[in-house]
Amino acid sequence: MKNVLVTGGAGFIGSALIRGLLEEPGVERIVALDNLLTGHERNLAEVNNRIEFHNADIRDLAALEHLFTDIDVVFHQAAIPSVPRSIDDPQLTHEVNINGTFNVLLAAQRRKVSRVVYAASSSAYGDTVVLPKIETLVPRPKSPYAVQKLVGEYYARTFLDNYGLATVCLRYFNVFGPRQDPASPYSGVIALFCTAALAQRAPTIFGDGEQTRDFTYVDNIVQLNLLAARSPTAPGNVYNGGVGARITLNELWSKLQELEGLDLPPRYQPGRAGDVRDSQADLGAARRDLNYDPRIDLTEGLRRTLAWYRASA
Ligand code: UD1
Secondary structure, eight states: OOEEEEETTTSHHHHHHHHHHHTSTTOOEEEEEEOSSSOOGGGGGGGGGGSEEEEOOTTOHHHHHHHTTTOSEEEEOOOOOOHHHHHHOHHHHHIIIIIHHHHHHHHHHHTTOSEEEEEEEGGGGOSOSSSSBOTTSOOOOOSHHHHHHHHHHHHHHHHHHHHOOOEEEEEEOSEEOTTOOOSSTTSOHHHHHHHHHHTTOOOEEETTSOOEEOOEEHHHHHHHHHHHHHOTTOTTOEEEESOSOOEEHHHHHHHHHHHHTOOOOOEEEOOOTTOOSOOOBOOHHHHHHHOOOOOOOHHHHHHHHHHHHHHHO
16 A cells, blocks of 8 residues: 545545555555545645645546556545435435546546545445344435445445455444534534534534434544555455444533533424434444454544634634
């Protein structure tokens, strides 16, 4: 793994991955690609002089083919996230998340990239009777976003089977941490809750707040990506990326209030369309095959995230 490229490199997860790659032995050249639709150049501010940044769009196949020259591993993080955003704008999210992913795979195959690690999503599971959710469950996507991310997995597997492109899919479970943008109504709930707590504002909870999530600090996901890029047995597989726990949104807000010494009841609004009720990762496969060991738990992750938002306010 000498030359690596991160799509969505100026995004929240992509920029964390780039920081991880800068510490990784043997990595010599890091290329970041982002169209800055949801990413920000400021996310790469202090590492900018150690990487190559290109303002490019994954819908542009020619640009990808050009940038993928001599690349060993592509970490494909670029996407338009958010379940409600995909419901509001299925066409744009389809174009980026499905057609863009197809282009990334095609360019990687044409440029003889040795591996693509793909950011898949836990949303693919939908509502399952079984918890924690294990990779062998039949997917039941509930939103355009979930379908789009799942199609990417199927394409990744198909590119391995038909063209020999080594691909690994990582199903992220509700990732949070520094640099997650809190500024959009489509932002991840922890970014919204942390900034509400720091401003001493009541957050909004959609539904009864008893839905559960496996909130995963971003450094755990960076570790998972690096392991997936190196493991000789990973290609062709799908792995959950979570911490293996789950917490309700009501509990999450209580925890944040405790950490910040607040007493602010949340406001409740009707539940969101496409929302999954419960989510928790089974980590058996990732631990067994990849040696994945998520070291940062929710409380520690929240402390670090609050500190980051406080410092960057
Ligand atoms: C989903 C996926 C996740 C994916 C992410 C991308 C599941 C289980 N998870 O996350 O894998 O990476 O999309 O965007 O499908 N909420 C509030 N108040 C708010 C905002 C959100 O109560 O102000 C609630 C939502 O209704 C939801 C929960 O918080 O129940 C989490 O929402 P969000 O952070 O948007 O992520 P998911 O949709 O769970």
